[in-house]
Amino acid sequence: MPRIKPQLFWQGRKKLGLNAAKLLPVCRTLESTANELRWIKQHVAETPSIIPFGARVWKLCDKRGNGLPLAYVLGNQPFGDLEIKCRPGVLIPRTETESYTIHLSNILRRSLSKSDPGQPLNIIDLCTGTGCIPLLLYSQLSRSLPSQSLNVVGVDISQKTINLSRRNLHHNLRADRFPPPSTSDSSHTQRSIHFLKADIFSPSSLDPILSTTPLSSSSTSSTAGTGEWDLLTSNPPYISPSGFALSTSRSVRNWEPKLALVPPVERVDLHQKHFYDHYYPDNENLLRKVDYQPEDVFYARLLEIARTYGPKRVLMEVGDMEQAKRVAGMVLGDGKLRRLYWGEGTDEEKEKGAGGAVQIWRDDLVGFEGYEEVLEVGVGGRNEKIVVKGHPEGHGRSVYLRRVGVVDHDV
Amino acid sequence: MMKTTLGLPVPSLSALFAGAGGRILRYGGLPFISGSGAGRRPVIATPAARPGAAAVAAAPFTTTAPSWLKPWQMPPRPKLPEDELEEVYLKGSGPGGQKINKTNSAVQLRHIPTNIVIKCQETRSRTQNRKLAREILAAKVDLFLNGDKSRVAIVGNVKKKKADSKAKKARRKYKKLEEKKAGKAGGQQLVEGEEGAEGEEGEEGEEGEAEGEEVEEGYEDEVQEGEEAEKGKEAEKRGGNADGARQ
Numbered sequence: 001m002p003r004i005k006p007q008l009f010w011q012g013r014k015k016l017g018l019n020a021a022k023l024l025p026v027c028r029t030l031e032s033t034a035n036e037l038r039w040i041k042q043h044v045a046e047t048p049s050i051i052p053f054g055a056r057v058w059k060l061c062d063k064r065g066n067g068l069p070l071a072y073v074l075g076n077q078p079f080g081d082l083e084i085k086c087r088p089g090v091l092i093p094r095t096e097t098e099s100y101t102i103h104l105s106n107i108l109r110r111s112l113s114k115s116d117p118g119q120p121l122n123i124i125d126l127c128t129g130t131g132c133i134p135l136l137l138y139s140q141l142s143r144s145l146p147s148q149s150l151n152v153v154g155v156d157i158s159q160k161t162i163n164l165s166r167r168n169l170h171h172n173l174r175a176d177r178f179p180p181p182s183t184s185d186s187s188h189t190q191r192s193i194h195f196l197k198a199d200i201f202s203p204s205s206l207d208p209i210l211s212t213t214p215l216s217s218s219s220t221s222s223t224a225g226t227g228e229w230d231l232l233t234s235n236p237p238y239i240s241p242s243g244f245a246l247s248t249s250r251s252v253r254n255w256e257p258k259l260a261l262v263p264p265v266e267r268v269d270l271h272q273k274h275f276y277d278h279y280y281p282d283n284e285n286l287l288r289k290v291d292y293q294p295e296d297v298f299y300a301r302l303l304e305i306a307r308t309y310g311p312k313r314v315l316m317e318v319g320d321m322e323q324a325k326r327v328a329g330m331v332l333g334d335g336k337l338r339r340l341y342w343g344e345g346t347d348e349e350k351e352k353g354a355g356g357a358v359q360i361w362r363d364d365l366v367g368f369e370g371y372e373e374v375l376e377v378g379v380g381g382r383n384e385k386i387v388v389k390g391h392p393e394g395h396g397r398s399v400y401l402r403r404v405g406v407v408d409h410d411v
Numbered sequence: 412m413m414k415t416t417l418g419l420p421v422p423s424l425s426a427l428f429a430g431a432g433g434r435i436l437r438y439g440g441l442p443f444i445s446g447s448g449a450g451r452r453p454v455i456a457t458p459a460a461r462p463g464a465a466a467v468a469a470a471p472f473t474t475t476a477p478s479w480l481k482p483w484q485m486p487p488r489p490k491l492p493e494d495e496l497e498e499v500y501l502k503g504s505g506p507g508g509q510k511i512n513k514t515n516s517a518v519q520l521r522h523i524p525t526n527i528v529i530k531c532q533e534t535r536s537r538t539q540n541r542k543l544a545r546e547i548l549a550a551k552v553d554l555f556l557n558g559d560k561s562r563v564a565i566v567g568n569v570k571k572k573k574a575d576s577k578a579k580k581a582r583r584k585y586k587k588l589e590e591k592k593a594g595k596a597g598g599q600q601l602v603e604g605e606e607g608a609e610g611e612e613g614e615e616g617e618e619g620e621a622e623g624e625e626v627e628e629g630y631e632d633e634v635q636e637g638e639e640a641e642k643g644k645e646a647e648k649r650g651g652n653a654d655g656a657r658q
Contacts, residue, residue: 032514094539
């Protein structure tokens with residue numbers, strides 16, 4: 001990284017004060033430094049303490065200047081209209097995640113407003129971290145579909161993150177940002193949100209969650225489940241070890257948990273040769289030519305879960321367009337997933353929306369919903385056309401699957 | 412720059428969200444409106460044009476404005492239709508996603524008919540920035556199109572009138588004090604005691620800042636002695652008044 005010009009330090013000191021010099025090496029521009037200094041001062045002003053204002057700002061700027069991410073410095077990160085508490089050891093919610101989650105909740109709102117509200121909506125989020133995605137979906141849907149019953153589950157491997165997710169739930173409940181989950185069976189709209197600890201790679205810990213928690217309207221007790229999942233979301237670790245060393249920003253690399261960023265590649269080494277045999281033993285297409293990388297291992301597992309339980313919609317965050325294409329290729333290269341989410345209907349049927357959908361979404365969909373293009377993805381020698389939504393200058397951010405027969409009303 | 416928090420009860424977030432389509436935004440504990448960082452002016456929370464809703468949210472913040480426009484007589488907050496707005500895509504640097512935890516989520520909004528563009532990076536949340544950007548753009552377009560009749564101009568006028576009137580009252584009061592003091596030049600002990608008492612009485616109705624300014628102005632006009640003596644006298648007077656104020 002190039003040096004910061006001394007003149008910038010002088011300008012910062014003149015306009016913003018002595019603290020600017022600490023923040024400039026991390027923030028790189030005066031504009032960004034001014035913003036962060038303002039947020040730090042606001043945070044100190046809003047939280048009462050016996051320590052004087054100037055001393056607290058100084059201390060926080062010191063920490064930020066060492067590279068500690070701002071969300072850890074201030075202890076929270078705004079996400080939609082919620083406030084998500086952040087602690088070292090748990091990944092900070094990203095704005096890209098916020099963007100596609102809100103777009104997804106808009107789609108659900110438009111598609112479900114006409115359907116039967118008695119049927120509960122079952123949503124599960126794997127590798128949930130701070131619990132930001134389930135909490136935001138719960139918040140948005142309980143407001144936009146007030147009569148719809150909700151059952152939201154967040155799963156993560158680490159107890160620390162589960163504790164933090166529960167803290168976030170209570171923090172936002174206390175601040176009245178969404179209605180509380182209902183505990184009684186008598187009210188007709190039941191809403192529940194749970195956070196559970198499980199390792200998604202071990203079927204023994206994950207299968208109980210996946211098979212018992214979906215609620216259906218016919219079940220009398222709230223614990224038995226015979227329904228199906230309406231939405232499976234995930235923001236899994238997707239950075240390769242080399243990508244982590246080379247292209248990850250310093251504050252992420254030094255301060256955020258590697259467990260949440262880089263998948264355990266050794267699991268892939270064991271199964272890499274028999275990737276498809278292991279995850280898709282009944283795949284009749286046996287397309288071994290599907291291009292994949294070691295860091296795609298979580299997607300292999302997520303798609304295995306998808307083909308077993310067949311959720312109506314699936315949304316997985318990816319790192320870039322290349323990875324998005326590989327994941328789309330994985331979906332199209334497996335016979336069962338293809339039947340579930342791609343359908344073999346004609347193009348006209350697909351355009352009507354009755355067919356399934358395999359889409360790639362770019363960054364910043366909210367406000368740029370109209371943009372759409374078609375990309376060619378090579379799968380086992382053939383080229384399939386994938387719809388890509390979002391402004392063309394954005395990076396590929398997520399892969400969206402919609403089951404055949406499920407309709408998304410137009411955004 | 413607001414340094415201290417006002418110890419006022421904050422209306423609950425749900426009340427603010429429920430009314431007025433999110434026009435009054437909660438930012439920290441106080442409602443603010445601002446251009447992109449140019450200076451923050453706390454909003455006197457007027458859930459405008461809806462007197463029914465006023466009672467719920469506005470109680471701690473409304474001021475009684477006797478001879479000027481009542482909150483519901485002011486022009487309503489401008490709102491622009493979505494099809495006239497276009498969001499300009501700000502290309503992010505770097506790969507994004509898990510690899511970067513960027514803190515600023517700026518939103519750039521353009522009003523198509525007038526081609527006014529604003530960039531808002533007030534908060535760390537893109538959602539809130541979008542809402543704020545729409546408000547700010549609506550105010551700017553309103554000012555551009557309506558000039559004097561826009562809400563911003565009228566609110567500015569009201570505030571200016573209030574500030575002027577306050578300054579005039581303060582000037583009047585300190586002129587009186589000076590005249591009294593000049594009249595009783597002989598009995599200095601009495602003068603100080605009286606000023607202390609008058610300072611206390613005056614303090615109840617005045618803001619500290621305005622009084623501080625007015626004290627300096629008043630004494631600069633009146634005193635005609637040598638500089639050092641002048642300064643000493645000013646300090647004494649200020650000290651006397653300040654003590655009276657804090658008590």
